[in-house]
Amino acid sequence: MPNVVTRFAPSPTGRLTIGGVRTALFSWLYARRHEGKFILRIEDTDQERSTPENVQVILDSLSWLGIDWDEGPYFQARRMELYRKEAERLVAEGKAYRCVCTKEELDARRKEMEARKEKPRYDGRCRSVPEAAKAGLPSVIRFRTPPDGETEVRDLVLKKTIVFRNSELDDLILIRSDGWPTYNFVVAVDDSSMRVTHVLRGDDHLNNTPKQILIYDALGYPVPHFGHFPLIHGTEGGKMSKREGKDFDDPSSLGYYPRHGFLPEAVVNYLARLGWGHGDQEIFTVEELKSLFSLEGTNNSASRFDMTKLLHLDAHWIKAADPARLARLLLPFLKDRGIEASEGERLVKVVRTLQERSRTLEEMADAAEFYFREKPTDPKASAKFLTPEIAPVLRDIAEAFSSLDPFTPSGMEETLHAVVERHGGNLKVHQPIRVALTGGTASPGLFEVMEILGRDEVVRRLGGAAGRIGA
Ligand code: GLU
Secondary structure (H helix, E strand, O other): OOOOEEEEOOOOOOOOEHHHHHHHHHHHHHHHHOOOEEEEEEOOOOOOOOOHHHHHHHHHHHHHHOOOOOEEEEEHHHOHHHHHHHHHHHHHOOOEEEEOOOHHHHHHHHHHHHHOOOOOOOOOOOOOOOHHHHOOOOOEEEEOOOOOOEEEEEEOOOOEEEEEEHHHOOOOEEEOOOOOEOHHHHHHHHHHHOOOOEEEEEHHHHHHHHHHHHHHHHHOOOOOEEEEEOOEEOOOOOEOOOOOOOHHHOOOEOOHHHHOOOOHHHHHHHHHHOOEOOOOOOOOOHHHHHHHOOOOOEOOOOEEOOHHHHHHHHHHHHHHOOHHHHHHHHHHHHHHOOOOOOOOHHHHHHHHHHOOOOOOHHHHHHHHHHHHOOOOOOHHHHHHHOOHHHHHHHHHHHHHHHOOOOOOHHHHHHHHHHHHHHOOOOOOOHHHHHHHHHOOOOOOOHHHHHHHHOHHHHHHHHHHHHHHOOO
16 A cells, blocks of 8 residues: 555653553554554643653653654644644634634533533534624634534444534534644644544544544545554453553553563564454564554454463563573663673573573563572571581582582582482482572572582582571
8 A cells, every 4th residue: 555654643641551552553563564654743732731751751662662753753732833824724714713602601501501401512603603703802713513414434443434423523622712722623634734644543532533534624635544443451351540650660551561671572562462463373573563464453342451461472572582682681670679780791691591481571680689699598498408417418519519620510410419429329409509509499400500600609608508507
C-alpha cells in the first residue's frame, strides 16, 4: 500500500500507559510494514495538565522500545495559528458559527433539558444569528453539525461499520472562549495537514471519530482510514487500572518495565501479541513484526494483560540476548544493590551462568549478588548442609584448593574426590560447598561458580563457613 502515514498522538497529561504504547507500536509497525511514514505528535493543548516531564517520558519510552519516528515531534501548542485560521475559514464558509451564549444561559437550558429527560445538548440558538450581530461579544466557535443524516465509521480493527446519527452529535465547540482549540478539532486539522492516511488509536476515541469525520468533510480534506484497538484489561478482569505512586511502581505504566529489568524486545513482543496474532506464533523479533504486522490480524475484542506471560517472554529474550549487552544492562541493577561491578570479561561470565535462570535483569542482579559479596547463609540450608561432621571436610577442601594451580574444573573435581576419599569416601560435598559459597542451595553449576569466584575467594568462604559451624 503506497504512502501509508500513521501517527502516535499522546497527550502529555499523565503517565504513558501500556495501552498507549501498544497504540504507538501498532501504528509504527503498520507504517514500517508498508514502508510508510510514522509521525509523533504531542497533543499538549491541555496546558494545565501537560508537563515537559511527561513529554520526556514519552520520548524516552519510545526510544527505549526502539520505536523511531520519521516526522516530529510536533507540538500542538505551537500550531495555534493554523487551528485559528482553519476555524475562521469554517465560520466564513458557514460551516461553523460563533456562539455567544453565556455559561449561565447554557447551564439553565441544560437543567431544563434534564428536567424534560432529554439528552443535554446545545440547542442551536446562535446558529442562525448573523455573525455581524455577534461581533465583539465573548464567544466560542461551534461546529455546525448536520442536523440530519448519519456518519459511518468503517473500522479496520473492530472490523465493522459503526453508524452514528448526526442528530446525536451536538454542535461541538471548536475554539473555546479563551482562544484554545478543542481536541476533536485539532486532531482533524492535524491529521489532514500531516496527510495521515490511517488513524489508529484506542477504542476510547471511537465516539469522537464521527465528529472528526464531519470536520474533515467540512474542511474539505480526505477522510483517513480508522482503526480502534480495544482496551487492555488487567489480570483481575477490570480495566487495567492505574496505581498511585511513581510510574515505575505501576505495571500499567510503561515506565515500570525498564526500571524492573525487562528487555525492550520482550515488551515489544508481548505488546504485539496482546491484540494481534499471526497463527499461533508467540515469539517475534522486531524485524519479523515489521514485516508481518497487519490490521487483519488484530483482535477486535479486549485483551487481558498477563504478567506471567510477559515474564515468560522476558526470560526467553534474556536467554537469547548477547551476554556482553546484558552485562552492560545489568550494571545499574547491581549498583542499586550497592554492588560496583565493572563491565568486563568477569561480568560477562557471571551473566552467562545466570541467563538461563533469570526472567528479568532484576532477578539476574539478585542472583548475581554472591559473586560480588558473601551473602548471609539461608538458615534452613545451613541447618541441613553445614553440619558439624562436614566442617573438617570443608576445611580440608579449602586447604587442598589453596595450592591448586591452575584452579580449573577438572583440578577441582580431582581435589574434591581425593579429600572425600580421605574422609571415608561416602560423603556428599557439593551442596555443602554450594551453601558455603553462595549462601543457598540453588545456584549455577558449582564448578562454574568456583571458577568465577576464583581460588582465593573460594578458599576464604569455605574456611569461613567451616569456622562458623558449631560456633
Ligand atoms: N491525544 C489523544 C490521547 O492521548 C489521542 C488522540 C488520537 O490518537 O486521536 O488520548
